[in-house]
Amino acid sequence: MSEMTIDPAEFRKVLGSYPTGVCVITALDQGKPVGMVVGSFTSVSLDPPLVGFFPDKSSTSWPLIEKAGHFCVNVMGADQGEVCRAVTAKGEAKFVGVEYVISDHDLPVIANSLASIECRLYSVTEAGDHWFVLGEVLRMETVREDDPMLFHRGRYGGFAERM
Numbered sequence: 001m002s003e004m005t006i007d008p009a010e011f012r013k014v015l016g017s018y019p020t021g022v023c024v025i026t027a028l029d030q031g032k033p034v035g036m037v038v039g040s041f042t043s044v045s046l047d048p049p050l051v052g053f054f055p056d057k058s059s060t061s062w063p064l065i066e067k068a069g070h071f072c073v074n075v076m077g078a079d080q081g082e083v084c085r086a087v088t089a090k091g092e093a094k095f096v097g098v099e100y101v102i103s104d105h106d107l108p109v110i111a112n113s114l115a116s117i118e119c120r121l122y123s124v125t126e127a128g129d130h131w132f133v134l135g136e137v138l139r140m141e142t143v144r145e146d147d148p149m150l151f152h153r154g155r156y157g158g159f160a161e162r163m
Contacts, residue, residue, distance in 0.1 A: 019152035022076045024087050025053060025061075026100070026108040027068035033095045033108040034068075035087045036061040039151040040130075041073055049137040050122060054130040060090075062131065070105060070120045071135060074113040076149040078158030083110060084149070105138055115142045 020039035027034055040054040051073060055062035065071050076084060086098045099111035109116045119135025126132075147159045 016153045019150045022084060022149040022151050022156065023053070024074040024076060024083065024110055024113070025055075025065060025071050026074060026110065027065040027071045028102070028106055028108060029064040029068060033098075033100060034061050034064040035094065035108070036065070037084050037087055041075075044134060048122075050134050051117060051119060051137060052132060052134045054127060054132055057129050057131060066121065066124065066133075068121075070107060070118070070138070072103065072105075072107040072109055073117040073119065073135070074110040075115040075117075077112070077114045077144070078147040078149045080110075080113065080149055081156060083113075084156070103139070112143065114144055114146060114148060116140065 021041060023038050023041045024035050025038055036055060036059060038053045038055065042052055044050040044052045053073070055065075083098055086096055087094055089096070095108075100108040101111065103109050103116075103118055105118045107118050109118075117135075117140040118138045120138055122134040122136040124131050124133050150157050150159060
């Protein structure tokens with residue numbers, strides 16, 4: 001059986017058929033908020049409580065979050081597109097207009113996100129052109145019970161129930 005060569009464009013197209021939730025990973029760097037939008041967040045373990053995500057190796061935000069040693073996963077609601085756009089900006093424009101509070105763990109928690117999950121960095125493993133980051137959960141809370149923001153086929157959207 002011969003192995004097929006995987007075309008990167010086809011890989012993205014096929015895997016884009018699978019919708020993902022949208023989260024903003026935040027931390028502080030010298031007292032200033034840093035963050036990145038991810039669609040690769042997942043629960044990993046109950047004992048110990050671990051969550052994970054996969055930042056791209058070319059990310060300029062990930063090294064700042066890694067250096068902090070802890071991070072907050074902010075689960076975005078379908079109505080938080082402006083927050084995501086702000087956090088994807090470069091340099092000083094990040095977090096302009098984004099409301100947040102600093103938690104007891106010294107982490108930026110984005111106002112009105114669906115949930116927040118504060119973590120200590122547990123491990124970072126190389127995974128191709130990404131890193132596989134595990135965080136040990138220190139604190140978590142559900143803030144509101146609204147629809148999540150989803151990413152599907154290159155677009156952001158919300159959830160629509162079908163019966």
